[in-house]
Amino acid sequence: MKEYACGDVVPGCGASFRVSSEEELLAVCTVHAQHDHGLTEPQMSDDLISRIRAVIRSVA
Ligand SMILES: [Zn+2]
Numbered sequence: 001m002k003e004y005a006c007g008d009v010v011p012g013c014g015a016s017f018r019v020s021s022e023e024e025l026l027a028v029c030t031v032h033a034q035h036d037h038g039l040t041e042p043q044m045s046d047d048l049i050s051r052i053r054a055v056i057r058s059v060a
Pocket residue numbers: 006007010013014015032036037
């Protein structure tokens with residue numbers, strides 16, 4: 001499982017996600033960013049994706 005706390009990238013955001021793969025996590029994060037952070041692009045930027053990848057944790 002992969003776990004990501006959005007607050008690690010977006011200070012103040014309390015959302016966290018736990019899904020089975022990094023690809024799925026990025027897909028979930030994209031939807032979250034569109035709904036809660038005003039992302040208007042269909043995809044997150046490479047910069048944002050790399051910042052998210054840096055804080056993704058592997059959990060059992
Ligand atoms: Zn968030």
